[in-house]
Amino acid sequence: MQKSALVPHARLPRAHHDRHVLSSTVDVFGTAHWLLADRAPQPRVDAFPLDVLVVSVHPGGDIELTELSAVRARWPRLDRLPDGGFVVAAARTLESVDQVQVFDALGRETSSFSVGDAVEHLLVDEAGHIWVGHFDENPAGIRRWSPTGHLYWKSDVASIPGLFDCYALNVSGTTAWACPYTDFPLVEIRPGRTDLPVKVWANRIRGAKAVAVHGKQVAFYGGYGEERDRLAHGEVNETSVEPTDVGLLTLPDGSLPGRRQVVGRGPRIYVQAQPFTAWGVFDLSS
Template identity: 45%
Template sequence: MGCSAGTFRVGDGIEHFLTDESGHVWVGHFDQGVLGDRLSEPGIRRWSSAGRPLWEYEAAPGDQPVLECYALNVDHRATWAYPYTDFPLLEVRDGRPTRVRTTPVRYAHGVVVHGGLVAFFGGPGDVHDRLVTGRLTASTVETLETTRLTRPDGTRLGSRRVVCRGPRLYLQEHPGTEWTLFDLARQ
């Protein structure tokens, strides 16, 4: 049985690179890519596994363009993105217009969603382990609680990598030997 592989270019300044159940690739870019490369300019794109562009974010009138994709979550029903500058929560579903919800949360690096609940993880400086849970409304996110996400032993998290899938937030701390899981569905 043979296996073929191919390559294609998805742009510069890649912050997030995730696949969906169809094998399509979702890419979220940071500002150096968005401001310096035509392929990265939309800030968030979906590609077929063969490299054909399938979707890109286009800001509606009155909405801000994506200058940096701070968080990206690819689930089997929807893709969720959280971009700089206004930090809205974008909900992308096949065949539907992108839903934009305003949020009170700034500079999070992870977002997880379960039913009508959402949690944002991270922030700058001393709030790098902040966890803000909220409720989704038609056009906003209403904050329910702000706390800190800690290790199972109660100590604070260190520097880490964040990957989000549906209700699950996976954290890998430096030096990258273990993963910690936060599951919004179990809260």
């Protein structure tokens, strides 16, 4: 089976390797971010909120440090706003506690709100909208929020078949792509369009955890069981995605990632494997 190797994208500076990685992501502009604590929080021992550090590595290699005060999320999702601020959200909700915190570029909290339990994906677009994809313990599906907690768009107004779990979510520009369980269609979401804000294509590739899109070309990464490291290519026609090729996606050294996390951004799929100090990228457009 043909193998495609990730290309190194960004690495956490060695000076910060003694800290614990709470969360990490790659934003819509390609900058990698790590949310770091002094050590791994211990359940029922450590008090929250915590003061944490965000280390940002820009595509050109410049490093930026931002201290965030009083972060409440124990299992956080992280992304950056276009104005230099950050969004931190708890994957699970707690009663009477706002789940999402928004910080300005100086690390000060400016707003907080809740988006609902079971957050699988949290991705900010170029306009500063916050896209949230939920897993199956919350039927909300996919929603788009403002940084002040205004709900701009929700998937239950669209005819998306079998949306019980947002397996894959890709946000690039102001467009989102999704591949949800149970039917795994390819879904394009453009809330600003009045003619056809949501397009849906039938898809036979099951279980992907990330999707990349470039013109009519699509790549799906991940799957069930032995297909965990699968990289499946397809081509979009009028009504469906037709599979064209199947291979494996590996780390830059050719090994398989094992435990990993992924982020989809347009034609790119970013992959980070344990110990979560480096991001690699697969670019469908290259």
